[in-house]
Amino acid sequence: MRRFWVRIIILGAGLSVLVLYFFYLHREWTENExxxxxxxxxxxxxxxxxxxxxxxxxxxxxxxxxxxxxxxxxxxxxxxxxxxxxxxxxxxxxxxxxxxxxxxxxxxxxxxxxxxxxxxxxxxxxxxxxxxxxxxxxxxxxxxxxxIADTSHVNRQHLKIYGTPSNVTGLDAWQILTDDGVKSAEGLAVDAYMDREVEVYETDGEILCFIKVVSDDISMENVWIKEISEKQLDIFYDGFERTIRLEHELDGKIEPNMGDLGFTDGKLTSIAYKPNRWKASLLEIKDTSLVLQDFGEVKCKANMVIYQIYPEPRLISKENLKTDGTVYEFVLEDDEICGVIYQAYTEETIRVLLHENAGNYEHDQVSLTSDDDFMVIKGENIYKYKRGTELTFALEDESFDGEGEIQIKTETAEGKIQLLSLERSCGNPSYHGEIHLQKWGNGIIIVNEVNIEDYVAGVVPSEMPVSYGIEALKAQAVCARTFARGSLKNNFKDYPANLDDTVSSQVYNNQEESMESIQAAQMTRGQVLENEEGLTATYFFSTSCGHTSSPEDVWFDGSPSDKAAGVSVFLSDDSVELELEKESDFRTFINLEDGTDYFEESLPWFRWQVFIAAGDIEKGVDRVCQTDIGILQNISVLDRGESGVLKAIQIQGSENECTVYGEYRIRQIFSPENAELIPHIGESVTGWTMLPSGYIYFDPVIEGNQCQGYRIYGGGYGHGCGMSQNGAMKMAEHGKTYDEILKYFFPDSKLVSE
Known part of the structure; x- marks a missing residue:
């Protein structure tokens, strides 16, 4: 009997499910029909x-x-x-x-x-x-x-439905976005037809009725892909911005670009990028083609679109294209132009001098290849090569006769030129843009002429680990771009370049650009910091001691200055009352006795100490100051900056005394090369040639009335001026956005878009 009732219950449950499913299908059919x-x-x-x-x-x-x-x-x-x-x-x-x-x-x-x-x-x-x-x-x-048989006013038409006011910015009520432009669909339920091809009755831009679904598999062609997050994709199409909700993670690398989107059953299933691009000046506009510098006349597709993507995406007409030397990116499909991209500000290029492996700028020879078809331009002659071809240029080549230069560029804007004769941390580095070779002195100099945004994407991972988080990377990108913009009018050391790729300017392309660094550059595109004097001096360094310094204090040389004191700040959300120019307050600060929570206090080099023997100090004074002080007797602090950084000290010996100005020279004198540096977290290190920072105080070690040396207590790593990179990381971990981070380090500056 028990089995009988169990079966009855199971059968009843099954019938209930079928009935509910029937009602669901009936409701769906009723709503659609x-x-x-x-x-x-x-x-x-x-x-x-x-x-x-x-x-x-x-x-x-x-x-x-x-x-x-x-x-x-x-x-x-x-x-x-x-x-x-x-x-x-x-x-x-x-x-x-x-x-x-x-x-x-x-x-x-x-x-x-x-x-x-x-x-x-x-x-x-x-x-x-x-x-x-x-x-x-x-x-x-x-x-x-x-x-309607006797009227031509109403037509049957096939349309692809791409958006409604619920997911497309700028549409009015009842409007829908289609592959044939914006239509009105008053009173119609559209959701069931979203991202599908349908047959409709239509008159003068009015959709009267959805007749049927023609296809559940459609594509959305030549869209500008703006941005992607875990849950949504933002695109620009036909003058409108649309947000597409994602139900699962898409395969492959997603980045701002032009491409086609694929939909099945109303769901986004694929993104097909269009990476084949030529970057060139436009020489002439014809009815069905464009004439490009270095590429000649190229046919245009019927559905060609023209996007200006900065500062915000917008459509521009073919008539608004310029033939005055303006550079565009031409997107190709089947050897025809399907899109033109105009980036406005971001087309500005910067010239970067590339150092050779020993640190000089003059190379004996240059070997290179490319991941794309490329061309070598010598005067009026253009030589084309297939991707993967390896070329070597030596000083004795006829190409370097006279004052001319050799220019190497890829066929498409996405291609890179790899310099096989260079070694960086990432191996043989690859470069966006163009490579220029020129005879200089007893060698060849290499200049990379590159779009500023590509340059920034190459600086960010070389100056900051990409693991620091996107907000910190965005802050670094703004600093890098601001520095680059400030260098555009410069000639670096009389070379035909604006800056170099080392710490003399900014480290560039030592680490390969990554998805994170590209995203950081793109999400801050064109943004720089400005103060009352113009572009901000966006210095940065590794780790702070809990306070930053003004440039005037860091690079103090003993000379009086008429400049107003620069900006320096405590790096804490707490209110700090210490006056770090005072020796007692500075010691309290370094000893962490003030009870303040600092952003970077959990990092190894936030605090550290080291013992430097008297003999090493005496040698340091002799090396840096060219002064023999005899036997070390005393060290006196003469001046500290508002941040506590040492500006001047006096070192007294049995034979002489020496006054030292500037934190950098002070750090050199107290070289810990023969000592053990002890961070407050982690293992000690040896072999460093200068102190981590100039935020220090001295305690003498005396035995038998003789100074054996000094124990130095310090904080931070780097000069301390501008932005602390580890501080930016910690602020990002605390939930601060990149603009909030920049405001902390550069409170006298504002974020602007060039």
Whole structure:
């Protein structure tokens, strides 16, 4: 008996599930198939008139035919009025129109009578249908086709549905974005047709009815892919921005670019980038082609789009393209131009002098290749090579006769040139942009002329670990870009370049650009820091002691200065009352006795100590100051900056004394090369040639009335001016955004877009 009841229960549960599923399918079918009376009114009215005509008719007739339950201000008001006025539809038995009720066979019979449509012409019979039965969409469309047979005003059309006001910025109510532009779809439920190809009735930009789904597999061509996060993709298409919700992580690397999107069953399933690009000046615009410098005449695709992507994406017309030397990126598909990208500010290039492996700038020879087809330009001669071809240029080559230079560039903007004769931490480095070779002195100099944004993406991972987080990387990108912009008018050491790729300027392309560094550059595109004097001096360093310094204090040389004191700040969200110029307060600060929480206090080099023997100090004074002080007797602090950084000390010996200015020279004198540096977290290190920082105080070690040396207590790693990179990392971990981080380190500056 028990088994019997168990089976009954299981069977009942199964039947319940089937019933619920049936009701679900019926509801879905009803929602997709149901047509309301107001929708029918719109379809009939727009056969002969447009919306404005219907509104004018309603106003002229003073709404005399408007049923009681219809508000003339509703989207359907003027359509209901028009159909009732001309007798194409009528009210129900209660004298009301019931605009949102389903369209029934009784309604259908009435309309067929008004338009003289015979049932003989239909594939279905309505004779025995109940008058209140719902008319399926397919049957109504069959009748509607007969009604419009004698007019060309309404057409059947295939459209791809790309967006509604719920996911597209800038669309008005009832508007939808399609592959044929923006259409109006008043009163229609669109969600079931999103990202599908459909057949519709359409007139003058008005979609009257969705007839059927033609395809569940569609593509969205030539879109600008703006940004991607874990849950959404932001794109720009046909002048509008759309957000696409992601249900799962997409395969492959996603970055701002032009491409095609693939959809299946209304879901994004693929992104096909269009990486084949040429960067060139536009020489001439023809009807079906463009003439490009170095590439000649190239045919344009019929659906070619032109995007200006900075500062915000927008469409520009072909007529607005310039033939005055402006550089564009031309996107190619099947050897035809399908897109033109204009980046405005970001097309500005910077010239970077590349050092050779021993640290000099003059190379004996240069070997290179490319991951793309490339060309070598010597004067008026252009030589083309296939990707992977290896070339070597030596000083004795005829190419270097005279004062000319050799220019190497890839066929497409996405290609890179790899310099096989250079060694960096990443191996043989690869470069965006162009490589220029020129005879200089007894060797060849290499200059990389590169887009500023590509340059920034190459600086960021070489100056900051990409593991520091995107907000810290964005802050680093702004600093790097600001420095680069400030270098554009410079000639680096009289070379034909704006800066070099070492610490003399900014380390560039020592580590290969990464997805994170590219994203950091793109998300801050064009942004720099400015103060009252112009571009901010965006110095940066490794780790702070909990306070930053002004440039005037860090690079103090003993000379009086008329400059106003620069910016220096405590790096804590707490309020700190210490005055670090005072020796007692500075010791309290370094000893962490003030009870303040600092952003970087958990990092190894936030605090450290070392013992330097007297003999090593005496040698340091002799090496740096060229002064023999004899036997070390005393060290006195003469001046500290607002941050506590040492500006001047006096070192006294048995034979002489020496006054030392500037934190860098002080750090050199107390070289810990023969000592053990002890960070407050982690293992000690040896062999360093200078102290980690100039934020230090001295305690003498005396034995038998003789100074044996000094124990030095310090904080931070680096000069301490500008932005602490580890501080930026810690601030990002605390939830601060890149603009908040920059405001902390450069409070006198503002973030602007060039």
């Amino acid at each position: 149901m047509i309301s009376r107001s929708q029918i009114a719109r379809m009939l009215a727009l056969i002969r008139y447009d919306r404005e005509d219907c509104e004018n008719l309603m106003d002229v007739q003073d709404k005399i035919a408007l049923p009681e339950d219809v508000n003339g201000n509703e989207w359907y008001g003027c359509y209901v009025f028009t159909t009732c006025y001309y007798g194409w539809m009528t009210v129900k038995e209660d004298g009301l129109f019931h605009p949102l009720d389903k369209f029934t066979y009784g309604d259908l019979r009435y309309i067929m009578e008004q338009f003289h449509i015979s049932e003989d012409h239909l594939s279905f019979s309505i004779g025995k249908r109940q008058s209140d039965g719902m008319v399926p969409r397919e049957q109504w469309c069959e009748v509607y086709q007969l009604i």
